[in-house]
Amino acid sequence: MASYDTLVPDLHRRGATLSSRPRHPQPTVRRRRLGSELKRLREAAKISMDQAAERIGGDKSKISRQENGRQGVTKLEIEALLDLYRVSDSKLKTALVTLAREGRRKNWWAPFSDILDERFQEHLSIEADAGRMLLFQPLLVPGLLQTREYAEVSIRGDEDSHSDEQVESHVSVRMGRQEILQRDSPPQLVCILDEAVIRRVVGSPKVMADQLRKLIEVNNPPRLSIQIIPFSQGCHAGLDGAFSVYSYPDPMDLDVVSLGYLDGLIYLEEDGPVERYKLAFDQLRSSALPSRQSMDLIAKAARSLTS
Structure with a gap:
């Protein structure tokens, strides 16, 4: 299952943007x-x-x-x-x-609205307003935790049809997303990664090693917690793909689950499906190494790239 950290650039490369479909305003x-x-x-x-x-x-x-x-x-x-x-x-x-x-207020990504499809802008709104985010990613480091170099490589992908200007614009958006983690009252972020994420070399060994070191630097439980599901765990609850759960401080808010697919994202808000994904996340967390051991595994992976 795709995520917007890989999906949006892929859509732009293939020309399969949502602008070719009937446009309906997306709810913030x-x-x-x-x-x-x-x-x-x-x-x-x-x-x-x-x-x-x-x-x-x-x-x-x-x-x-x-x-x-x-x-x-x-x-x-x-x-x-x-x-x-x-x-x-x-x-x-x-x-x-x-x-x-x-x-009706303008969001920080308004200057980039001409390159961002409506569904991604909706995703940015959901992300920016969240008080708590539960992220599971089996493929890539989530955009909120990427270095600029890692982001550039993942956005450019294995094709060279993006112009340098397009790549830089998408990288700027991805870096802009990370500012929510620097707020005076940042959202709580709990991130579970499959070990494949830290073993797959994205870009050069140096780019990947720098990315892994960033994960260690930003890890600060309980406000920002990163855990790894090791290969030794075998099958686990996340084998169907990436998903995210967003919760909000206002009791009027609805929790939201986002799921990626080839052409975009779908959102689940009904109590039943949301609770099932929360349970799946709890199961993933119980399968993951504790934070300290996860950092040791990440550090070991980083050292293997520079030795």
């Missing part, structure tokens, strides 16, 4: 959260979508798009809907208006 985390809450309030008030649409001078499809997070909601529309839904909690009203405003 904030819009997804706002829409979910508006739907909950509407259903609690036993108001139909047609009634809600009439109140804001729209149609049923507009309410559907807003509740799915695919269309923004103005301050006036929120106030009208909350009045219809008989919501009197002033704190809740303020929180929802703030969500709507934040959903």
